[in-house]
Amino acid sequence: MASLQDQLKNAGLIDAKKAKQIQKEKSKQHKQAVKSGQTTENESKAEAQAARLAKAERDRELNRQRQAEAEKKAIAAQIKQLIETNRQPKHEGRENELEYNFTDGKKIKKILLGEQAHGRVTRGQLNIVKLGDGYELVPKKIADKIAERDPAYVLVANTVSSDAQDEDDPYKDFVIPDDLMW
Known part of the structure; x- marks a missing residue:
């Protein structure tokens, strides 16, 4: 071509x-x-x-x-x-329900707990964690594991203080009852 x-x-x-x-x-x-x-x-x-x-x-x-x-x-x-x-139960049997107030971010929330669960939360044996839109109770060891991964999930982690009583406290001989509710 x-x-x-x-x-x-x-x-x-x-x-x-x-x-x-x-x-x-x-x-x-x-x-x-x-x-x-x-x-x-x-x-x-x-x-x-x-x-x-x-x-x-x-x-x-x-x-x-x-x-x-x-x-x-x-x-x-x-x-x-x-x-x-x-997760732990919030009520066991027919216990009286008690309100437990705590903060979630900047909002104050409340959860209804049985007497035993309320006592365990205040003593620090149970902690309140956030799951989706709700709140659950878990043992302290589990809450510590959760806090290692992301501390934002653990909302209430009470610790029992073992502070020694003040020597000059005039009311040191008067014991405050545990069942006193405000």
Whole structure:
């Protein structure tokens, strides 16, 4: 198959002199492109390399974010499982219900507890933790495990203080009854 230049010659649209001139110009352009193309090639390679490095950095950052999100979900699932498997009853039998007030963020919440559960919460044997929109009671050991993972879930963790009584306290001989409710 003949080149386009040969076809144009045969058709009589261009003559041999014009064809040689076109060939010379084409050759000049090619030589100039080769000479200046080395720097252009190097620049384009450098730009391509920089783009690849930037893309790799963005991909690493996205991967770190995804991994952190997956880790956060795994911790939330562990906490939920700990709470569900170790929750304690709020009422046992036909006990009187007592209100227990506590704070959840900036709001004051109350939970109705049986007498035994109320006593165990105030002594620090049971702690109140948040599960979804509700609140559950769990033993202190479990609440400590939950607090290691995310302390925001543990709302009430009372500790029994063993403070020595003041020597000059005029009421030290008077014992306050445990069943005194305000």
